[in-house]
Amino acid sequence: MRQRTLCLIKPDAVNRNLVGAVLQAIEAEGLHVCALRMIHFTKAQAEGFYAVHRERPFFDSLATYMCSGPLVACVLEGENAVARYRTLMGATNPADAAEGTLRKRFAQSLEHNSVHGSDSPESAAGEIAYLFSTCDIVSR
Numbered sequence: 001m002r003q004r005t006l007c008l009i010k011p012d013a014v015n016r017n018l019v020g021a022v023l024q025a026i027e028a029e030g031l032h033v034c035a036l037r038m039i040h041f042t043k044a045q046a047e048g049f050y051a052v053h054r055e056r057p058f059f060d061s062l063a064t065y066m067c068s069g070p071l072v073a074c075v076l077e078g079e080n081a082v083a084r085y086r087t088l089m090g091a092t093n094p095a096d097a098a099e100g101t102l103r104k105r106f107a108q109s110l111e112h113n114s115v116h117g118s119d120s121p122e123s124a125a126g127e128i129a130y131l132f133s134t135c136d137i138v139s140r
């Protein structure tokens with residue numbers, strides 16, 4: 001099934017000039033970029049993006065990190081895009097991530113793990129709507 005998913009290239013990766021390397025891996029996987037912008041979250045915007053985690057002990061630290069510098073937000077489109085991009089990212093903790101995945105290659109720690117990807121088509125729709133308006137997204 002053709003799907004869209006949301007990718008964030010997190011502040012740790014943008015800060016280390018890894019935007020091109022992440023996008024290259026995404027395109028090599030055959031996923032299509034259909035929207036792309038840079039964002040520097042306020043704390044409230046970062047908290048809103050990760051609201052699903054608001055009860056977790058790492059929530060405040062995560063929101064502080066996510067507004068510590070600019071990030072790249074990207075809508076990806078392709079067959080089974082949600083699961084394919086999650087596989088390309090690798091496990092949340094880079095220590096558990098498979099060889100060749102984005103997090104294995106680039107992540108610095110469990111929190112500074114370089115990339116985000118939606119975990120379902122439903123959360124993708126919500127996250128895309130949080131960051132992009134309809135006219136920002138092209139069809140690929």
Ligand code: ATP
Binds near residue numbers: 053058092
């Ligand atoms: P993401 O939603 O960013 O794609 P994920 O779906 O693999 O990551 P989640 O459980 O949704 O993992 O956690 C969201 C983010 O919160 C993680 O990517 C990581 O940056 C951070 N995080 C998760 N667990 C912890 C933890 N135990 N300590 C610190 N930070 C954490």
Ligand code: MG
Binds near residue numbers: 117119
């Ligand atoms: Mg998640």
